[in-house]
Amino acid sequence: MKKILVANRGEIALRIMRSVKEMGIQTVAIYSEADRHSPHVIYADEAVCMGPPPSKASYLLGDKIIKTCLKLGVDGIHPGFGFLSENAEFTRKVTEAGIIFIGPSPESMEVMGSKLAAKAAVAKYDTPMVPGTAKAIDDIGEAIEVAKGIGFPILIKASAGGGGKGMRIVEKAEDFEEQMQLAVNEAVSAFGDGAVFIEKYIASPRHIEIQILADQHGNILHLLERECSIQRRHQKVIEEAPAVIMTEKLRESMGQAAINVARSCNYHGAGTVEFLMDENQKYYFLEMNTRLQVEHPITEMITGIDIVKEQIKVARGEKLSFTQADIKPNGHSIELRIYAEDPQNNFLPDIGNLQTYRPPIGNGIRVDDGFREGMDIPIYYDPMIAKLAVHADTREAALQKMKQAIRDYKIVGVKNTLDFGHWVMNHPAFIAGDIDTHFIKKYFTPECLDKELEEEEAFVAATLAVQFLEKNKVKFDNATSSSSDSVSSTWHKNRVRR
């Protein structure tokens, strides 16, 4: 491949292009009118405007993207995540046009894109699955009987669901029919497919997923696990690798289960097999995501493997250059998704102008972002501003590094999840690794952040006081009022950082 078009925007487009350029391959960006001045557009060797801001009029115009590729002599398309990344029809058209799609085959996508088809495919490998119905519900009476057999509460799920949407908890049999109708309506309007099924509602699960890498020669490896239990609206905000509860034995078992899932759909490329784990460390297959995952940086940090480069190598037909035995976790990594959201108002998306935007830098700190100071956060797309990932020798050191990186991150103008992330890092249950997917619901209230900020201010004040005393040790007796003024003004600057 000599030229790759990245069919995406923002931080992930930039992150992909970095690896593409490192491999000596030319890059092409696409953009909407809202993203004309975005860093991913400036960074690319060539950039083409697709149309007006709404995704449907720009980033989702598959045919236009393919035409652009043919015009510019592009020989590979990287879809990133979201947008067209899991669209089998687009993948087929790309291949038919003689362009390499950097991702799995459309057939693998189709199997794993339907939660029911995925369950059917993995069943032959004895993969542990959440108890429930194996096919779409077409008879309510029968479904209620199944639900009673499983035991309430149960979950009604859309087979085509994604992004945490299309799930309904049903507490008792009397509510079943009504909830089922709502679930079907929701599934039709969100995904164009009304198929729903039942799953046992696992009371306090952890979300643990395995990163998969497979070549086109039948070699499938896993790149260890990620724990993604800190979620709001069934969607991840904080991830870490390795998982605190992981043992060698469990990792081997889950790793093999994930490899089997990939094998069940003849997978090639990078993918993620998601599991829920109950309090007895029993794990259940949830679904497979057939694309690069938002949280892939933490896996890269603990394995030293550039997953995007591996995707490209696999797409051009190369064999994986390492074996399972080569993959060992090195240290600990944590990622915080910095969303333009207001944690004090139900994590509602926020928009606005990044009046101040200064990401932290330092050893073991990685910021994948797609914005610069002064830019607006557009309303048209996912509200993620950046991903902040840290890596250190131990989990404790990674927690400390994350807290300092958050303190050093300056964002003014848009509500965001930085303070929330700091609060999580300080929470005794998180520090102890005693977490599940209800962590936010269980522990977080808007007041938590007010308290957090007060403690932060006290911390900053104490640090500045120590610095001040140290600097002025010699002339301590003569410390002037102008020096203390400068301390208070620095403190003030820190207070208004978010």
Ligand code: ADP
């Ligand atoms: P999506 O495809 O929308 O992301 P998933 O099936 O991957 O949906 O589930 C997303 C999240 O929803 C999980 O991480 C978990 O928090 C919750 N969830 C899904 N299924 C169950 C279940 N059976 N019991 C409890 N929680 C669940």
